[in-house]
Amino acid sequence: MPTKPTRPRPRNIELLSTLPTEIRNQVERVEALRAKNFRGPEYELLADELFRYAYAPLMAKMGSGEIAALAGDSATPLALSPDEFQTLRSSQADRDELAVHTIAAALQTFRRRALDEGLWRPEENLGQGGRPASLETYFFRLCLMVFPREMWRWRAEREDRFARTANRLSPHYVRHRLGYETSSAPGGEVGALCDGVLMLLESASERERAVVALTLDGHSAGEIADLLKLTVSTVESVLYRFRRKARGWRRRGGLRLSSEMRAHALQTKRTAAGDH
Structure with a gap:
C-alpha cells in the first residue's frame, strides 16, 4: 500500500530567499516531488541524474585509494587491506560493482532522509566554506556514508567466493x-x-x-x-x-x-x- 507523503516542518522562507537561484530551484523541485509522493517519471529522472553525477567520482576515488579517508565519517568503520587497495586500483569490474551498489543504497537513504523526512535543508545546513550544499553534493556525501557498508558486503561475498574454492585444498x-x-x-x-x-x-x-x-x-x-x-x-x-x-x-x-x-x-x- 503506498505510503502517504510526510509533512516535514515548514521551511524558513526568509532563509530560502538568500539561497543561490540554482539551489532554490532544486528545493522547489524536491517539494514538487514530495507532493507526488516521490513517484513517477520526474523522480526517476532525478534518480538517474544523481546516479550519473556520483558514478564517475566514486570510480575515481576508489581507483586512487582516497575513498577510505573520504568515508571516514561513516558510522561503519572501514579499513582497507593492501590487497583491497590494489584490487580497487586495478579492477574496473570491482569498482563498478561497488559503485553501483553504493549508489543504489544511497538512493534509498536519500529518498528517506532528504525527501520523505525533509532533512536536506540547504538554507539551514551549510556545507564546506559556509556555502549551501547542492542536492548533488548532499547525495555524494550520502554515497560516502553508505560506502563502508557496501564495502563490507563486497568483501564478504569475495571472501566466500575464495573460501569455497580454497577449501578444496585438502x-x-x-x-x-x-x-x-x-x-x-x-x-x-x-x-x-x-x-x-x-x-x-x-x-x-x-x-x-x-x-x-x-x-x-x-x-x-x-x-x-x-x-x-x-x-x-x-x-x-x-x-x-x-x-x-x-x-x-x-x-x-x-x-x-x-x-x-x-x-x-x-x-x-x-x-x-x-x-x-
Missing part, C-alpha cells in the same frame, strides 16, 4: 593434483613434497589458495580471473608471488622435490635452452 586433493594416487599418506620424497606444499598453502591467503587450487585444476589465468572475478594481471601477480615464496621455501629446505621431478625439471631447462 591433503588428498593436493596429492592427487601432484600426480600421486595412494590410499594412504605417501612417505619418503613424495610425502615430504606433499607436506611442504600443504604447509606453504596453510600460510597463504584465501585468495592465493583459491588461485592455486584452480591452477592445479589446469585453468588458465584468464579462466581463473573469470571464475574468481579478478583481473588477469591480479591472477598472474598472485601466482608469481606464490611461486617466488615456493622457491624460497625450496632453498631453505621446506620443499624437497622427488628425484623424478628434479629430473623432469632439468630436462625441461635443457629443452628450453636448446630451443634458443
